[in-house]
Amino acid sequence: MKTSKILLILTSIIIPFLSMAQMPVMKIKGTDQKEMVSLKNLNIDVQITGNIAITTMTMTFHNNTNAVLEGELTFPMPEGVSVSRYSLDINGKMREAVPVEKAKATEVFESIERRRVDPGLLEKIEGNNFRTRIYPLPAKGSRTIIVGYEEELRFSKNQALKYHLPLDYNQEVENFSLKTTVFESILKPELSELPDGSFNLKANGNTYVGEINKRNYAPKNGLTISLPKRNDLPEIQMQKASNGYYFLVNVFPKAQSRPKQWANHIGLIWDNSLSGLQRDTKKEIELLGLIIAQKKNLTISLATINNQFKNKGTFTIANGNWAKLKDAIENMVYDGGTNFSAVKQQSFQADEYILFSDGLSTFGKNVISLNKPIHCINTSLKADYSALKYISLKSGGKFANLNTLSANEAFNDLNEESLQFLGIKNGADVRQTYPSMRVNVNGHLSLAGILNGLNTEIILQFGYGNLVSSQQIVRLNGTEHALNSIDVSRVWAQKKIAEMDIQYEANKEDISMLSKQFGIVTRNTSLIVLENLDDYLRYDIIPPAELRQQYDLVLKQRRMDIQERKTDLLNAAVSMTKDLKTWWNTSFSYKEPVKKIDDYPTPVENTVIVPDRVPQRQFATATPAPLRAEKLKEGEAKDELNEVVVVGYAAQAKSIQTASSTVIRSQAMSNTNSALQGRVAGVSISGNRKSSAESQQAIIFIPEFKSDKDYMKTLVGNPDSAYRAYLKMRPDYITTPMFYFDVANWFYQQKDSTRALTILSSIADLDLENADLYKTLAYKLKQTGNYDSEIFITEKVLQWRPMDAQSYRDYALALADAGEYQKALNNLYKVLTQSYNSQIADRDQGIEEIVIAEINNLISKHGNRLNLNGIDKRLIQPLPVDVRVVLNWNKNDTDIDLWLTDPTGERGYYANNRTKIGGRISNDFTSGYGPEQFMIKKAVKGKYKIEVNYYGDRQINISGPTTVTAEIYTHYASGKQQRKVIVLPMAADNRSGNLVGEFNF
DSSP, X not given: OOXXXXXXXXXXXXXXXXXSOOOSSOOOTXXXXXXXXXEEEEEEEEEEETXXXXXXXXXXXXXXXXXXXXXXXXXXXXXXXXXXXXXXXXTTEEEEOEEEEHHHHHHHHHHHHTTTXXXXXXXXXXXXXXXXXXXXXXXXXXXXXXXXXXXXXXXXXXXXXXXXXXXXXXXXXXXXXXXXXXXXXXXXXXXXXXXXXXXXXXXXXXXXXXXXXXEEEOOOSOEEEEEEOOTTSOEEEEEEETXXXXXXXXXXXXXXXXXXXXXXXXXXXXXXXXXXXXXXXXXXXXXXXXXXXXXXXXXXXXXXXXXSEEEEXXXXXXXXXXXXXXXXXXXXXXXXXXXXXXXXXXXXXXXXXXXXXXXXXXXXXXXXXXXXXXXXXXXXXXXOHXXXXXXXXXXXXXXEETTXXXXXXXXXXXXXXXXXXXEEESXXXXXXXXXXXXXXXXXXXXXXXXXXXXXXXXXXXXXXXXXXXXXXXXXXXXXXHBOSSSOHHHHHHHHHHHXXXXXXXXXXXXXXXXXXXXXXXXXXXXXXXXXXXXXXXXXXXXXXXXXXXXXXXXXXXXXXXXXXXXXXXXXXXXXXHHHHHHHHHOOOXXXXXXXXXXXXXXXXXXXXXXXXXXXXXEEEOOOOHHHHHHTEETTEEOOOOOSEEEEOSHHHHHHHHTSOEEEEEOGGGTTOOSOBOOOOOOOOOOTTSOOGGGGSOOEEEEEOOOOOOGXXXXXXXXXXXXXXXXXXXXXXXXXXXXXXXXXXXXXXXXXXXXXXXXXXXXXGGTSTTOHHHHHHHHHHHHHHTOHHHHHHHHHHHHHXXXXXXXXXXXXXXXXXXXXXXXXXXXXXXXXXXXXXEHHHHHXXXXXXXXXXXXXXXXXXXXXXXXXXXXSOGXXXXXXXXXXXXXXXXXXXXXXXXXXXXXXXXXXXXXXXXXXXXXOEEOOOOSSTTOOEEEEESSOOSSEEEEEXXXXXXXXXXXXXXXXXXXXXXXXXXSTTOEEEEEEEEOOTTEEEEEEEEEEEO
């Protein structure tokens, strides 16, 4: 039996960061978490110095099952919060994580995971969201993790910094402890919310400590601490640097502001994508009402943005009456992915704009092209704060985060021109100070930098525009202010990264370097824990301090022998090109009588050809021993085909008869009306003879996919009523990808492609940085001809998984679909020239056969428009074929086989990869993403049948069932090329084969 592994998908965990916290436990979709994994111990340590709070959570999870589990914990972080620590127990001892490039960390984690050992990974995904992956959670055993995060505390209107730790749990924790320490506070902290009546802060000089320890405890209240500040007294922390001192300064200038004049015509952009359901729209409406009440008389143009941009009309507001606009917003339908780039300036004119969104553009680039100020408002816990800040900053607008502000506070901020920090006067003795740009000051400014010498005096300047209205002197002295309670250098690095992240693409290399230096999790840097020294050596990852001395010693002795080998596929591709050319030049000769098939008429549109009588042809397919061995996986061989296989169409006839089919006719032969020839007296194939396809109509027909899920029964009537039914039942399937896939497919079949695409694009909003989901989405976009969106989706997958050859290939083929042939060629060539670790190179062995065909197809069709200087000339070989079928799938660690039965009844598959009439099956991929390919140079007349044998995958996650896409070509790499794309979800362990489609040649 295969060893099974379960991937836990957790919708919320470690949520004390959030305003509406849940129990920090693992949640398993569709399963009672109490029966699977429980939180045994929770220890929380809070340390506050100045405006910096460090919260460290130590959690022990217990696996109550007899199965080995893998944990995936996804949790959002508030604005300005970053993970500072991650640790995992290895052999009973906690081991600290080290920073690694994100793509490399994912690659290493998956590589080690397959060896059934103990890696741990924490990574930042889209927006300010983080994901922890842990393997294994042993059967009836426990694992302990430590996650620490740092945040800059916000200044409230009552001249106090505020720290909040939500603790409203709905389950008891067996062992619970909380310790809070406030360092060097001149004024006594105030407790406005207590987790327990026994909790109190006790003074020890200027340091305050509170602590509780409980058994079987479920706190109902959180912890809220107010830290009063004097506006005449700066707070300064310093830390020795290699050259000078890092410093952190907090000043509290008196709030000054000037009233803002709102424009008479405001453009309101409302994000009504599926993720909008997670926003606090009541709070957003409350803020909008305050703005309207202040202005009273104005014009508001309303537009919505999901996968498309729609102008919803203009509303004239008189005396603050906005009932019609409010009604339109309150009755908004939320559906689809998000594409900011769809916003069109020319069709949506206004004097300034307000955007209500989470900033996550999941279905298009996160760039909005408007030339007037855009004020961005967010209420979602899962948000891309950097994107929203950048849109506001670039346009001259403001950003308001309603997770940390009340509607009134946000209105006051938006409704006034705030005092700004303008810069530093007499700053010659300091360098790299952040913020380095103008920022609004709402009673508090936190500034970090590096002091060149031992002490100096700087002057902070505040004002409006270019006019300085106030100044504050700050004296920096390393001997007086150097403290050990916080790592000032990390705070400085986080401030620098946060500012660079606003323009991520331009700064991503510098962000990566800085984040690795200071151990900070960013978009392109993760934290990883490995099991043993050999793994750190093999993957060239510098280990934590406990292993560093041993690592340096071994590395010096045998560096070249132990590091993971890197290789590209180019040499293998050159060899494969020769092999393909030899096959292509081979004359196949085969003559054998075939039983008569009754003639049947040419099918008409939306019909399926089902022969009255079906030939039953027998042929020997004894699997050679070496091929059997190739299919062995974890001690079990794949079920082999019978020694004598009966092949025909009878087994599929009933299912085909009950399915509606789409018939795709060859356009080149559209005038041919003669009946299909169902009789093959014999086959004789020669490399020199004229292709039968040149005188034969090629018809591709496939069974129309119809889901048998219960929810499909409600989709009846016209598209309008069906859409209402979809929205009504959606809450029951809100996180089920195949629900959107199936419903979208129904709307495509009804020719309602607009609604279909919106429903389909919702898949992009279901999970953050989920390559499996995006691959499924890309397949359907290819099938339906939405090529620009296909490019965006495949490019995202490439960003997330650059270690996979298939990522470059999928992106290249999307570019080719959209007519960007040079970029397509360049990225296809990258498949062969990228460096892969030995495990991935072995996994993908044979992909070069598919890529060579695709490179030469591009060259044969568009060579006069392509620059071939960068392509190895040994790979350029014309390889036109009559038939080509390519199969791809969306999940890693998956074994899928392509079966192709030809008109003689012979089935080509992994153990019979060279058929008698010249058919060729590419290498068998037993893991990874495929692809697998069938080609035949000179096709014989008759019916070809495509099936998929889905042996299964090794993961259960939010991505739903494995989805395959098959591309069927006739006259491939010729002037008559035709293509049909088929996308199907697979039923696992259907070893009799899943019918994909058939075509007559």
